[in-house]
Amino acid sequence: xxxxxxxxxxxxxxxxxxxxxxxxxxxxxxxxxxxxxxxxxxxxxxxxxxxxxxxxxxxxxxxxxxxxxxxxxxxxxxxxxxxxxxxxxxxxxxxxxxxxxxxxxxxxxxxxxxxxxxxxxxxxxxxxxxxxxxxxxxxxxxxxxxxxxxxxxxxxxxxxxxxxxxxxxxxxxxxxxxxxxxxxxxxxxxxxxxxxxxxxxxxxxxxxxxxxxxxxxxxxxxxxxxxxxxxxxxxxxxxxxxxxxxxxxxxxxxxxxxxxxxxxxxxxxxxxxxxxxxxxxxxxxxxxxxxxxxxxxxxxxxxxxxxxxxxxxxxxxxxxxxxxxxxxxxxxxxxxxxxxxxxxxxxxxxxxxxxxxxxxxxxx
Numbered sequence: 001x002x003x004x005x006x007x008x009x010x011x012x013x014x015x016x017x018x019x020x021x022x023x024x025x026x027x028x029x030x031x032x033x034x035x036x037x038x039x040x041x042x043x044x045x046x047x048x049x050x051x052x053x054x055x056x057x058x059x060x061x062x063x064x065x066x067x068x069x070x071x072x073x074x075x076x077x078x079x080x081x082x083x084x085x086x087x088x089x090x091x092x093x094x095x096x097x098x099x100x101x102x103x104x105x106x107x108x109x110x111x112x113x114x115x116x117x118x119x120x121x122x123x124x125x126x127x128x129x130x131x132x133x134x135x136x137x138x139x140x141x142x143x144x145x146x147x148x149x150x151x152x153x154x155x156x157x158x159x160x161x162x163x164x165x166x167x168x169x170x171x172x173x174x175x176x177x178x179x180x181x182x183x184x185x186x187x188x189x190x191x192x193x194x195x196x197x198x199x200x201x202x203x204x205x206x207x208x209x210x211x212x213x214x215x216x217x218x219x220x221x222x223x224x225x226x227x228x229x230x231x232x233x234x235x236x237x238x239x240x241x242x243x244x245x246x247x248x249x250x251x252x253x254x255x256x257x258x259x260x261x262x263x264x265x266x267x268x269x270x271x272x273x274x275x276x277x278x279x280x281x282x283x284x285x286x287x288x289x290x291x292x293x294x295x296x297x298x299x300x301x302x303x304x305x306x307x308x309x310x311x312x313x314x315x316x317x318x319x320x321x322x323x324x325x326x327x328x329x330x331x332x333x334x335x336x337x338x339x340x341x342x343x344x345x346x347x348x349x350x351x352x353x354x355x356x357x358x359x360x361x362x363x364x
Contacts, residue, residue: 010037010077011357014093016045016065017083020245022274023107023148024083026175030350036357039077041096043068046085066092078361079103085110087138094141101360104142108267109135109159117200117267118225136160144360146353148172149293151270168356171297172277173344178246179281181337182253189256189323190217191287194248194275197224201273202262202289208312209319210234216323221251252282257322257329260288264310272297280304280340285332287318297343303335 011031017024019042028038043065069092079100082093084107093102111131114120121127139145139160145167147153153167191210195201203226210218211234220230223241230239243251252258258279261268269291276294279286280303288294290306300306305322307314322329342348 008035008037009354009357009361010039012077012080012096013038013040013042013083014080014096015041015069015082015086015089016043016062017086017089018046019044020047021084022175022278023105023172026173026346026349027081027083027105027353029175029177030173030346031353033346034350034354036350036354041069062088069093070095079357081105082138082142084108087134090138090141101143101363102141103144103146103357103360104138105146106138106156107148109139109156111135112155112159112267117263117265118198142166143363144168144356146170146356149270149272150296151291151293155270168359170349170352170356171344172272172274173346173349174274174277174281174340176281176346178249179252179278180249181283182249184250184253188217190219191257191259191319192219192221192251192255192284193259194221194243194251194278195224195261195273197222197226197229199226200261200263200265200268200271201226202264202268202310203229205262205310205312205315206259207233207237209315210237212312212316213320213323216319219251219255221248248278249282252279252284255284257285257287257319258282259315259319260286260294262289262307262309262311262315268309269293276304277340277344280336280344283333283337285322285329286336287315287322297339298336301332303332303339305332 013028031038045062045065080093080097081103082089083105087110111128114131115123115128139156145156147156147167147169148171150169153169156162157167193206197203207229214236218237220239221243260276261273268289270293272293276286276288286304288304289309294306298304305318307318
C-alpha cells in the first residue's frame with residue numbers, strides 16, 4: 001500500500017473518457033490535490049457528443065482508439081482508473097494493467113441511461129441488448145467500481161451481481177478552482193436551471209412550476225433531448241442554449257436559487273447531479289427532488305429545499321418561498337456551502353479517493 005508520507009502513489013487515468021466532463025476533471029484534480037501523481041492516457045471519442053447519436057464514423061473512431069489504447073503498458077503505476085464514459089475501455093485497461101488493479105469510474109450504466117431513462121432504444125431490442133452486454137463486461141471486469149451515491153452503488157451491485165467489497169462510493173463534488181462563493185451583480189431574483197435537458201432533469205416540471213409563478217423569472221441554460229418543450233415555454237422563462245463551462249460559476253452566483261432534478265424515473269432517485277454540487281459550492285440555495293440519493297447528503301429546510309419529484313406546485317412553492325424571504329435564501333445557501341465543504345470539497349473527496357485506491361492496491 002502506498003503511504004501518505006514517503007512513497008507517493010501514481011495512477012494512470014485511462015481510456016476514451018471525456019476529459020472535460022466534470023466527473024473526470026474533478027477526480028483528477030482532487031487526487032492531485034492530495035499528492036497522487038495522475039498520468040493520463042487518453043484517446044478522444046465522446047467529446048461534444050453527450051447525446052450519443054453514434055454513427056459509423058464514431059464507431060470507427062472508437063475501434064481505432066481501443067486498438068491504440070491496448071498498446072503499451074501500465075508499468076510504473078499503482079492502479080489504472082477508467083473514466084466516464086469508459087464502458088468500452090475495460091478490456092484494453094485490463095490488458096495494459098498487467099495485474100495492477102483497474103478501478104472503474106462509470107457514473108452511470110449505459111442501459112439504464114439510454115434505455116431506462118432517455119428511451120433512446122427499445123427495451124429488449126438489439127441495441128438495448130448490446131448496451132447490457134457492454135455494461136456487464138465493464139462492471140464485472142473492474143477490480144473496483146466507484147459509484148457516486150449509495151443508491152447507485154446498490155443498483156450496480158444488484159444489476160451486475162457484484163460483491164459488496166467491489167463497489168465503493170465517492171460523491172461527484174465540483175471543481176474548487178471554479179465553483180465557489182463570489183460576488184456578481186445581482187439581477188432580480190431568478191431560478192436557474194443548467195443542464196442537458198434529459199428526462200431525469202424533469203424539464204416539464206420546471207416549466208409547469210414557472211407557469212404557476214408568472215412574477216418570478218426562470219432561466220434555463222442548456223440544450224438536449226427535451227428542448228422542443230421550450231418552444232411553448234411561459235413568458236417568464238428565458239433560455240440560453242449554451243454557456244461556456246468557465247462562465248457557469250458566474251451564472252450561479254447571480255441566481256436567486258438553483259434548480260436540481262425533478263424527473264420521475266427510477267434513475268432520478270439514484271443520483272445527485274453535477275449541477276447540485278456546483279450550486280452548493282457557490283453558496284446558492286438549492287431546490288431539488290426529495291429522493292433517496294439527495295437524502296444521503298441534504299436535509300430539507302436546512303441546506304436545501306427538497307420537493308416531491310414531478311410536482312410543479314411543490315417546486316413553485318419552494319421557489320416562491322426563497323424569492324419572498326431573502327434571509328431564508330441566505331441561510332439555505334450558507335448551510336449548503338457548509339455541507340459542500342464538509343462532504344464534497346476536493347480536499348475531502350481527494351482523501352476518499354486516495355483511501356479507496358490504497359485499499360484496492362493492498363488487495364492485489
